[in-house]
Amino acid sequence: MTDKPIPEMSFEEAMAALEQVVTQLERGDVALEDSIKLYERGAALKAHCADKLKAAEEKVELIRAQEGRAIGATPVEGM
Numbered sequence: 001m002t003d004k005p006i007p008e009m010s011f012e013e014a015m016a017a018l019e020q021v022v023t024q025l026e027r028g029d030v031a032l033e034d035s036i037k038l039y040e041r042g043a044a045l046k047a048h049c050a051d052k053l054k055a056a057e058e059k060v061e062l063i064r065a066q067e068g069r070a071i072g073a074t075p076v077e078g079m
Contacts, residue, residue, distance in 0.1 A: 006044050011052040018045040 006014065021042040024030055030038060 006041075006048050009045075009048065011049060011056075014045050014048045014052070018042055018049065021045065 004013065006017075009017065021038050025035060025038055025042070
């Protein structure tokens with residue numbers, strides 16, 4: 001596990017760290033107190049990944065808007 005603070009992690013780093021947390025928790029060989037800490041870290045990593053994805057989606061929407069394309073809409077064929 002990396003000591004890098006979660007806010008400084010890239011999406012990929014956070015996903016890898018989250019996978020490690022899940023693997024450790026699934027093994028079930030972690031003491032209860034350590035499991036709670038791992039779960040808390042996993043929740044923070046999940047939130048960080050969600051924030052990164054949301055920021056990426058917002059960038060894509062901005063690019064689409066600048067291109068004059070409808071935001072969040074998919075054209076329907078035949079219209």
